[in-house]
Amino acid sequence: MTAQPRASEPIVVPVALGARAYDIVIGRGVLGSLGQHIKALRPGARTAIVTDQTVAKHHLAAAEVALKSAGVECTAIRVPPGEGSKSYATFDGVCEAILDSRIERGDLVIALGGGVIGDLAGFAASCVRRGVDYVQVPTTLLAQVDSSVGGKTGINSPHGKNLIGAFHQPVLVIADTALLDTLPKREFRAGYAEVAKYGLLGDAAFFSWLEANWQDVFAGGPAREHAIAVCCRAKAGIVARDELETGERALLNLGHTFGHAFEAAAGFSDRLLHGEAVALGMALAFDFSARRKLISPDDAARAGAHLAAVGLPTHINDVPGAMPSADRLMDLIVQDKKVKRGQLTLILVRGIGKAFVENNVDPAEARAFLTEKLASA
Numbered sequence: 392m393t394a395q396p397r398a399s400e401p402i403v404v405p406v407a408l409g410a411r412a413y414d415i416v417i418g419r420g421v422l423g424s425l426g427q428h429i430k431a432l433r434p435g436a437r438t439a440i441v442t443d444q445t446v447a448k449h450h451l452a453a454a455e456v457a458l459k460s461a462g463v464e465c466t467a468i469r470v471p472p473g474e475g476s477k478s479y480a481t482f483d484g485v486c487e488a489i490l491d492s493r494i495e496r497g498d499l500v501i502a503l504g505g506g507v508i509g510d511l512a513g514f515a516a517s518c519v520r521r522g523v524d525y526v527q528v529p530t531t532l533l534a535q536v537d538s539s540v541g542g543k544t545g546i547n548s549p550h551g552k553n554l555i556g557a558f559h560q561p562v563l564v565i566a567d568t569a570l571l572d573t574l575p576k577r578e579f580r581a582g583y584a585e586v587a588k589y590g591l592l593g594d595a596a597f598f599s600w601l602e603a604n605w606q607d608v609f610a611g612g613p614a615r616e617h618a619i620a621v622c623c624r625a626k627a628g629i630v631a632r633d634e635l636e637t638g639e640r641a642l643l644n645l646g647h648t649f650g651h652a653f654e655a656a657a658g659f660s661d662r663l664l665h666g667e668a669v670a671l672g673m674a675l676a677f678d679f680s681a682r683r684k685l686i687s688p689d690d691a692a693r694a695g696a697h698l699a700a701v702g703l704p705t706h707i708n709d710v711p712g713a714m715p716s717a718d719r720l721m722d723l724i725v726q727d728k729k730v731k732r733g734q735l736t737l738i739l740v741r742g743i744g745k746a747f748v749e750n751n752v753d754p755a756e757a758r759a760f761l762t763e764k765l766a767s768a
């Protein structure tokens with residue numbers, strides 16, 4: 392856990408899903424090997440790169456060079472950056488552009504971007520010609536540790552986020568940690584909330600390591616590769632044991648029930664990025680666990696202190712703008728379908744690194760907790 396690999400060696404994390412197994416290749420500069428990997432995996436395949444305009448500006452040329460130098464043909468499809476592109480309209484445009492570029496069943500779609508592009512391009516790949524394979528080239532920290540692994544793809548509906556989608560595993564993930572150098576600091580920090588999540592939910596030693604080394608993860612040395620590899624190994628293990636989220640995979644939602652409510656209350660806007668909402672949600676999940684006496688107040692404080700140290704929100708009044716009421720937050724939690732047969736499911740903790748699924752939380756208890764938190768904010 393604490394031994395760091397050398398900077399120049401790519402780390403390969405296998406995702407053990409039988410016939411759908413694939414590798415996650417992590418390292419500084421691994422984008423340069425994209426064409427070689429694709430050629431080895433699918434000799435003669437053509438590719439369509441789906442990306443957003445911001446990512447295209449920074450990294451599309453390098454991706455194209457990597458493909459062309461290995462003799463892999465590619466066409467680029469650009470969409471506007473942002474969550475708005477996870478829409479029916481953009482999905483339609485991407486599917487048509489993939490067909491226009493004459494992608495056949497044996498060819499590949501490449502998702503070059505953050506979670507928005509991964510979800511959108513992966514879903515388009517799952518539908519075009521009843522499914523073509525795709526490669527994830529994640530360019531945000533969130534995408535490298537979370538959304539590019541595990542095969543959840545989709546777009547948003549006016550009914551809510553991610554309601555139209557499919558499970559479609561990629562055939563390869565190329566996570567070049569150097570691509571994160573151009574990511575705005577705030578986006579990197581938001582993605583870091585998901586990194587800390589893996590420590591908080593299942594790996595206390597990793598959490599301690601992050602407390603000591605987080606600055607190096609931000610700085611971009613070998614510590615960054617190491618942290619991303621630890622997260623990918625954790626997610627790969629969980630996904631291999633519970634691909635379709637019938638059990639353990641739900642632990643990845645630590646901080647997401649409270650977090651989504653705040654994210655929705657802020658209108659999924661720049662006021663509160665997803666990772667920022669998750670940080671706040673995790674701090675609240677730890678406080679809720681302490682209120683239930685499942686953990687000591689010291690453990691809850693330690694979890695929150697680390698998130699706050701990197702500059703993430705951990706208190707309700709860290710979120711700029713008007714404060715939602717407890718009723719509004721509970722409405723959003725119920726709409727999020729986290730309430731089944733009158734009971735709320737929350738991911739709670741018995742300690743740092745010891746998360747569990749609690750299916751029987753009385754919504755009145757959550758409401759009382761949020762009311763207390765809002766009153767003390």
Ligand SMILES: NC(=O)c1ccc[n+]([C@@H]2O[C@H](COP(=O)([O-])OP(=O)(O)OC[C@H]3O[C@@H](n4cnc5c(N)ncnc54)[C@H](O)[C@@H]3O)[C@@H](O)[C@H]2O)c1
Pocket residue numbers: 443445446449472473474477504505506507508510530531532533534537538539540541542543544552553570571572573574575578665
């Ligand atoms: N499928 C899953 O399992 C899963 C898991 C978690 C989140 N998600 C989804 O992921 C999405 C959020 O992903 P995200 O945070 O990566 O957002 P994003 O894809 O919108 O990227 C954030 C911003 O950073 C820009 N950007 C991306 N890479 C860059 C780079 N290297 N340099 C400079 N700018 C860059 C993008 O253009 C965008 O403006 C949400 O839609 C969420 O639902 C999916």
Ligand SMILES: [Zn+2]
Pocket residue numbers: 537585647665669
């Ligand atoms: Zn998340």
